[in-house]
Amino acid sequence: MDEENQRSVPVLPWMRHPLDVTRCEQLSLRRVPFLDCRLKSALENMKISKLFPVQVALWQETIGPGNFERDLCINSPTGSGKTLAYALPIVRKLLPTSTVKCLRALVVVPTRDLALQVKQVFDAIALPLGLRVGLAVGQSSVADEISSLVYLPGEEEGVDPGFLSPFWFQSKVDILVATPGRLVDHVNLSRGFTLKHLHYLVVDEADRLLREDYQSWLPTVLKSTQSSNNDDGGGGGDDVFQLGFPYSPWSRRSCSGVERGSNPHSRLAKVVLSATLTRDPGRLVQLNLRHPLFLSAGKMRYRLPENLESFKLICERKVKPLYLVALLKSLGEEKCIVFTRSVDSTHRLCKLLNCFGDLQIDIKEYSGRQHQRVRSKTLNEFRKGQFQVLVSSDEMTRGMDVEGVRNVINYDVPKYIKTYVHRAGRTARAGQTGRCFTLMSNDEVGRFKRLMKKAEASACLEHNVPSHLIEELHSTYQLALSKLKEIILESRRKPKDKSCQ
Numbered sequence: 410m411d412e413e414n415q416r417s418v419p420v421l422p423w424m425r426h427p428l429d430v431t432r433c434e435q436l437s438l439r440r441v442p443f444l445d446c447r448l449k450s451a452l453e454n455m456k457i458s459k460l461f462p463v464q465v466a467l468w469q470e471t472i473g474p475g476n477f478e479r480d481l482c483i484n485s486p487t488g489s490g491k492t493l494a495y496a497l498p499i500v501r502k503l504l505p506t507s508t509v510k511c512l513r514a515l516v517v518v519p520t521r522d523l524a525l526q527v528k529q530v531f532d533a534i535a536l537p538l539g540l541r542v543g544l545a546v547g548q549s550s551v552a553d554e555i556s557s558l559v560y561l562p563g564e565e566e567g568v569d570p571g572f573l574s575p576f577w578f579q580s581k582v583d584i585l586v587a588t589p590g591r592l593v594d595h596v597n598l599s600r601g602f603t604l605k606h607l608h609y610l611v612v613d614e615a616d617r618l619l620r621e622d623y624q625s626w627l628p629t630v631l632k633s634t635q636s637s638n639n640d641d642g643g644g645g646g647d648d649v650f651q652l653g654f655p656y657s658p659w660s661r662r663s664c665s666g667v668e669r670g671s672n673p674h675s676r677l678a679k680v681v682l683s684a685t686l687t688r689d690p691g692r693l694v695q696l697n698l699r700h701p702l703f704l705s706a707g708k709m710r711y712r713l714p715e716n717l718e719s720f721k722l723i724c725e726r727k728v729k730p731l732y733l734v735a736l737l738k739s740l741g742e743e744k745c746i747v748f749t750r751s752v753d754s755t756h757r758l759c760k761l762l763n764c765f766g767d768l769q770i771d772i773k774e775y776s777g778r779q780h781q782r783v784r785s786k787t788l789n790e791f792r793k794g795q796f797q798v799l800v801s802s803d804e805m806t807r808g809m810d811v812e813g814v815r816n817v818i819n820y821d822v823p824k825y826i827k828t829y830v831h832r833a834g835r836t837a838r839a840g841q842t843g844r845c846f847t848l849m850s851n852d853e854v855g856r857f858k859r860l861m862k863k864a865e866a867s868a869c870l871e872h873n874v875p876s877h878l879i880e881e882l883h884s885t886y887q888l889a890l891s892k893l894k895e896i897i898l899e900s901r902r903k904p905k906d907k908s909c910q
């Protein structure tokens with residue numbers, strides 16, 4: 410059963426009294442203690458002048474007095490800057506770089522496009538400091554990928570790496586961003602790939618990653634790191650702990666059972682994040698967390714971005730496409746994502762919209778039905794502003810950050826508030842404003858209202874489309890429908906639809 414529908418979910422004791430991230434103030438870079446000057450200039454190059462609250466909170470718990478003593482679970486809204494919140498302290502902790510490279514930090518995310526996005530953030534702050542970031546996402550063959558991650562001695566001389574002892578292999582990267590399936594492939598099959606030296610494990614979009622088994626990635630990773638971490642070598646940290654932390658957004662809670670001053674690098678430190686973090690003990694227990702500290706924004710589990718405006722648009726089911734077209738027209742040039750309930754309806758709706766002759770809006774599809782190559786290309790074009798409207802299914806957009814998306818449209822009312830949070834969260838990111846419109850019929854209004862009650866900051870106004878606009882669209886709609894029919898018949902005659910390749 411989905412967690413949202415369970416009547417009473419027992420909450421783990423450490424989750425009952427979270428530290429409230431919203432009590433942290435933004436902090437300008439010059440006031441961030443122990444921020445390496447190279448890190449500071451890398452951030453400035455990214456046009457970042459201050460840290461967001463969740464970033465300050467994590468810095469406090471990792472580089473500040475928290476000193477990564479406890480594993481961290483973070484529930485913070487979409488677009489609040491969670492990626493940098495974990496990337497920054499990890500990069501800081503991996504300094505100074507040792508002459509022998511080894512894989513010391515691993516970030517696991519559910520999708521390939523998200524992994525590419527996270528890698529870009531790490532690249533921006535880690536490369537200037539001499540740290541290298543790798544990617545394990547199945548973009549190329551296992552063999553090609555492993556050669557980008559590990560030096561295989563004797564490669565040039567034609568020595569079969571199978572005959573070499575693990576001693577001969579050396580990592581090319583300090584940090585790895587991976588999707589679970591390909592990660593397991595490397596752990597099980599790739600000679601020279603090891604998690605033995607891992608000090609930091611990040612599980613991003615944790616509720617999604619813990620919900621599905623993905624070839625038992627979590628037990629596999631934890632097992633591969635278990636025998637390790639008895640040696641020191643995380644680099645940095647202790648000096649910071651000794652010196653103390655001048656900025657304290659909250660008084661630190663005592664952490665029972667943890668020896669203060671014990672070396673945090675003698676274990677694998679874990680950071681677990683989501684905008685809708687699971688509270689299901691059965692799922693969280695798999696992570697084998699050590700004295701976890703729960704950081705959360707606000708009181709409720711679900712919280713929408715501060716500058717998001719939510720609207721409902723009530724219309725009859727059979728004229729929904731007309732309302733959508735009228736809405737898209739009224740939004741003009743603004744970048745927009747339209748969510749539907751399934752890959753099939755994504756495909757159909759995108760085709761239908763493209764059949765509206767006078768719409769003059771470029772629209773493309775993005776869904777799990779497409780080949781990864783097509784999907785990534787579409788996303789790149791959308792990022793570059795080469796088209797305005799992306800019609801998308803749910804599962805692919807977790808965590809996706811596309812600059813300039815001002816509007817999200819739910820073509821179908823989402824089933825769960827969690828889905829609403831992640832969809833709406835593609836806009837109003839990083840303190841920007843954004844709007845989320847949900848189309849619904851009269852008989853869905855009650856359910857939608859109950860759904861929205863589950864989230865903080867979820868006021869929802871009604872948005873009206875003038876009836877004359879709908880009237881005007883009727884004849885174009887009929888033409889679009891017959892055009893779509895033709896396309897469908899045509900594609901049935903062909904063996905395969907090219908858009909899926």
Ligand SMILES: Nc1ncnc2c1ncn2[C@@H]1O[C@H](COP(=O)(O)OP(=O)(O)OP(=O)(O)O)[C@@H](O)[C@H]1O
Pocket residue numbers: 456457458459460461464485486487488489490491492493683684807808809810834838839
């Ligand atoms: N300190 C900052 N100053 C300005 N922009 C920032 C800062 N930190 C992050 N950002 C920007 O905020 C946007 C959202 O960040 P990020 O993708 O990490 O959010 P998130 O909390 O992980 O969201 P989601 O839950 O949807 O994955 C990104 O475009 C990022 O570049």
